[in-house]
Structure formats: structure tokens, C-alpha cells
Amino acid sequence: MRRRTPPRRTSKPQVLGPVQTYHVEGITHEAKGVARLNGKVTFIEGALPGESVTAQVTKAGRRFDEAALHSIIEPSDYRVEPACPHFSICGGCSFQHLADEKQLAAKHDWLQGQLRKVATMQDFESLVDAPTQYRRRARIAIEQKKGQLAMGFRGKSSSDIVSIDQCVVLTAPLQTIFLSLKTALLQSELAGLLGHIELLEDTKGVSVLFRLNFEVSDELKETWERWAQDEQITLYWQAPKASKAEVSPEKMRHYELDGLKLSYHPQDFIQVNAAMNQKMVMQAIDWLALNDRDIVLDLFCGVGNFSLPLAKYAQKVIGVEVQDSMVEAARHNAQLNRLDNVAFVAADLTQPVENGLISKQITKVLLDPPRAGAFEFLDSIIKIAPTQILYVSCNASTLARDAEYLVAKGYRVLRVSLMDMFPQTSHVETMMLLQKKK
Ligand SMILES: C[S@@+](CC[C@H](N)C(=O)[O-])C[C@H]1O[C@@H](n2cnc3c(N)ncnc32)[C@H](O)[C@@H]1O
Numbered sequence: 064m065r066r067r068t069p070p071r072r073t074s075k076p077q078v079l080g081p082v083q084t085y086h087v088e089g090i091t092h093e094a095k096g097v098a099r100l101n102g103k104v105t106f107i108e109g110a111l112p113g114e115s116v117t118a119q120v121t122k123a124g125r126r127f128d129e130a131a132l133h134s135i136i137e138p139s140d141y142r143v144e145p146a147c148p149h150f151s152i153c154g155g156c157s158f159q160h161l162a163d164e165k166q167l168a169a170k171h172d173w174l175q176g177q178l179r180k181v182a183t184m185q186d187f188e189s190l191v192d193a194p195t196q197y198r199r200r201a202r203i204a205i206e207q208k209k210g211q212l213a214m215g216f217r218g219k220s221s222s223d224i225v226s227i228d229q230c231v232v233l234t235a236p237l238q239t240i241f242l243s244l245k246t247a248l249l250q251s252e253l254a255g256l257l258g259h260i261e262l263l264e265d266t267k268g269v270s271v272l273f274r275l276n277f278e279v280s281d282e283l284k285e286t287w288e289r290w291a292q293d294e295q296i297t298l299y300w301q302a303p304k305a306s307k308a309e310v311s312p313e314k315m316r317h318y319e320l321d322g323l324k325l326s327y328h329p330q331d332f333i334q335v336n337a338a339m340n341q342k343m344v345m346q347a348i349d350w351l352a353l354n355d356r357d358i359v360l361d362l363f364c365g366v367g368n369f370s371l372p373l374a375k376y377a378q379k380v381i382g383v384e385v386q387d388s389m390v391e392a393a394r395h396n397a398q399l400n401r402l403d404n405v406a407f408v409a410a411d412l413t414q415p416v417e418n419g420l421i422s423k424q425i426t427k428v429l430l431d432p433p434r435a436g437a438f439e440f441l442d443s444i445i446k447i448a449p450t451q452i453l454y455v456s457c458n459a460s461t462l463a464r465d466a467e468y469l470v471a472k473g474y475r476v477l478r479v480s481l482m483d484m485f486p487q488t489s490h491v492e493t494m495m496l497l498q499k500k501k
């Protein structure tokens with residue numbers, strides 16, 4: 064008998080305490096108001112600094128409590144109407160009730176706290192773009208329960224799916240296809256066969272990937288291919304247990320960046336915010352001040368998102384990436400863009416790498432690791448002894464750890480930029496430039 068994946072655990076907040084009045088003093092980077100009652104810190108979701116609110120403790124801890132907002136007695140001047148009707152329950156965003164400039168200020172405060180041991184400059188720089196309609200990729204959860212279709216994101220205080228009709232952080236073409244898809248799925252048996260859906264927009268247009276939990280008949284597939292033709296989008300099907308390599312490897316996609324064309328598979332990593340990606344890559348080129356004597360090592364290079372633009376300014380760029388298929392795509396991208404001064408190597412940077420990579424000829428290193436950071440490769444970077452290291456990070460705590468190590472080994476932090484890649488959410492991306500001490 065076929066079995067469905069087990070239902071996710073739901074975690075509804077459990078109210079413990081009486082309704083009490085709090086004065087909110089600060090805000091965490093996850094948008095929880097910080098208050099103190101009888102000396103004990105309380106985090107209140109939805110409350111803003113400067114506000115007087117009433118709230119009820121939902122989780123009592125030894126060092127701090129968590130509370131649910133009950134009412135706002137005195138609102139903050141910076142409280143704004145959330146742009147999305149689902150904001151109060153959808154876990155996708157956490158900051159829509161706070162004015163954009165204050166969101167950024169809250170993220171700055173938090174980032175400065177995280178990096179306080181290594182980055183002592185007064186102010187960090189900021190890189191920002193549009194506050195909404197920026198997300199060119201999204202994973203949509205879907206569930207059919209008792210004839211009802213839920214399609215959207217996980218909730219704020221439960222892992223249930225919040226069914227949405229509108230998502231203001233998606234690009235406009237993705238919002239449009241989301242609605243059309245939802246309407247079509249309401250009338251199709253496909254809804255009950257799906258694990259999740261991935262939406263993607265790039266220079267080629269919009270695509271939808273169906274991740275299947277169960278096999279689909281050819282007839283049903285044909286119906287959906289006709290729907291995709293009408294909508295002028297591309298469909299990808301990922302069969303149950305199928306690997307990425309089995310998902311239409313011939314139907315590659317591409318995006319444009321700094322006048323270059325980058326080809327990739329729909330399940331490869333690409334930066335989610337296209338406008339911010341363009342700005343980030345330009346900032347990397349600017350900060351590294353490359354010239355035709357520079358040999359650059361681009362670690363965790365993906366399909367060449369930094370390597371190719373950098374190659375226009377440097378003598379040579381060497382990109383390193385663990386996934387063979389992405390290394391192949393990166394090599395193809397170099398050819399496509401007629402760049403012959405860039406090479407790509409497949410290597411797992413958490414393991415000892417071939418000695419050829421640890422070359423003293425390398426003058427600058429750029430690294431853009433996943434959340435776990437790059438600790439295992441730091442000693443290799445130190446052996447290379449580049450004059451500059453540009454660290455792009457999606458996790459400030461692993462960045463802080465790695466930067467501390469590099470500082471202890473003879474580097475100093477020159478510049479830090481908070482890149483607001485995901486406005487309205489609590490995610491923070493950082494660019495840090497380190498310089499070798501003389
Ligand atoms: C944050 S993404 C950055 C990709 C690229 N720099 C970009 O801007 O599109 C991190 C990349 O590191 C790769 N990666 C993850 N673990 C790795 C490892 N252990 N060794 C080498 N690359 C790895 C991932 O496949 C992914 O392409």
C-alpha cells in the first residue's frame with residue numbers, strides 16, 4: 064500500500080500566563096519585541112519598540128519568557144499596515160508591520176552585535192533594493208485535506224500550511240502564475256499527488272516544477288503540458304525518488320547578469336533576488352578593485368555567478384564547487400560568454416583539496432559558502448595568503464566564527480555591508496572585506 068509522508072507536527076502556542084502590560088524596549092532580528100517584566104526578558108511576537116502592549120506568556124523559560132501579543136495600548140510611530148493580507152499567520156515574513164527603514168536598522172543592530180568581536184567600525188554599509196516583488200524563486204507547500212486544497216507557506220506559530228491567494232514578495236509574474244496554478248489545481252487530481260511545487264522566474268520566463276509524491280498518468284501530464292503552453296511557461300516533473308539529474312537535464316534555464324548569460328538547471332542554486340544579486344556582484348568587483356594581475360579563487364562558486372563577472376576584470380579566476388553538474392554548467396557558461404581566463408574545479412571544500420588549489424599566485428579569494436560557513440577551508444586560505452578575502456555570507460554566526468579565525472591569523476576587517484536580499488523577512492546577508500595585515 065502506498066503511504067503518504069507523515070503529517071508534520073503542529074505546534075500551537077500554549078498560553079500560560081495572565082494578560083499583562085509590557086513596555087517594549089527593543090526588537091530582535093526575528094522581529095520579536097523585547098520587553099522586561101520584573102527584571103525578566105520577554106520576547107513578544109508582533110510588538111514593536113516604544114510600544115505599550117498587553118501580552119500573555121506562552122513559554123516560560125529560566126532566562127526569558129516568550130509571549131503572544133494580546134493588544135496594543137500605544138502603537139509605535141513606525142507601525143505600518145502589512146502589505147500582505149496573510150502576514151499575521153504566514154511564517155514567510157516577519158517584519159511587514161515595521162517601516163522599511165526601521166527593519167533595516169533592526170537588522171543592522173543585530174548584525175553589529177553578531178560581528179562585534181571582529182568588526183569594530185562605527186557603521187556598516189547597506190545594500191538595498193525594492194522591498195517587495197523581489198523573490199524570483201519560491202517553494203510552495205501543498206496539501207489536500209478533506210477535499211480542501213491548502214497551497215502556500217508554513218505558518219508563523221505552527222507548521223500547518225497557510226493557504227495564500229497573494230504573496231507580495233514574489234515577482235509579479237510568479238504571483239500571476241501562482242493564482243492560475245491554484246485555480247487549475249482546484250479542479251485536478253494532480254493536487255493530491257504532489258509533494259511540493261517550485262516556482263522560478265528568469266530571463267527565459269516562468270517555470271513550474273512539480274515534485275511528485277506519486278506517479279502521474281501520461282494523460283494527466285499531457286493535460287498539464289497543455290495548461291503550461293497556454294500560460295507560456297515551462298513545466299518540470301520530478302518523479303517520486305527521482306534525482307535532480309533525472310529532471311529534464313536538456314531543458315536548462317538561464318539568467319542575465321552584468322551583460323553575461325548564465326545557464327543553470329532549475330534545481331541548481333541561484334541567488335533568489337535578481338536585482339540584489341546584480342548589485343552584490345558589482346559591489347564585490349568594486350571592493351576587490353581587481354586588475355589584470357589579479358588571480359582570484361572563487362570558492363563555493365555555483366554556476367559561476369561571481370566567477371564570470373570577476374573574470375572580466377582579473378587576469379584569471381578559478382571557481383570551486385562541490386556539485387559536478389554545476390561545475391559543468393559553470394564551464395559551459397564560460398564558453399557561452401567567451402571568457403577563456405576562468406577555470407572550474409569540482410571539490411568538496413570541507414575535505415582536504417588537491418594541492419594545485421593552494422597556490423601562492425592567487426592574489427584574492429572570494430567565498431560564498433552555505434549556512435555552515437567555510438571553517439574547514441580557512442587554513443588553506445591562510446596558506447594561500449591572499450592580500451584580500453571577500454566573504455559573502457547568509458549566516459552571520461558562522462561568518463563571525465570564521466572571521467575571528469582569519470583575524471587571529473593576520474587579517475583585519477576593512478568593510479562590512481548588510482545586503483538586504485530578503486526584505487520583510489528576518490534573513491540577513493553580509494559581505495565582509497578582509498585585508499592581510501602588513
Ligand atoms: C550560497 S551558494 C553560492 C553559489 C554562488 N556563489 C552564487 O552566488 O550563485 C553556495 C554554493 O556552495 C556549494 N557547496 C555547498 N557545499 C559545498 C562544499 N562542501 N564544497 C564546495 N561547494 C559547496 C553549493 O552547491 C552552492 O552552489
Ligand code: SF4
Pocket residue numbers: 147148149150153154155156216227229230231232233487
Ligand atoms: S511570504 Fe508571501 S504570503 Fe507569506 S507573509 Fe510574506 S508576502 Fe505574505
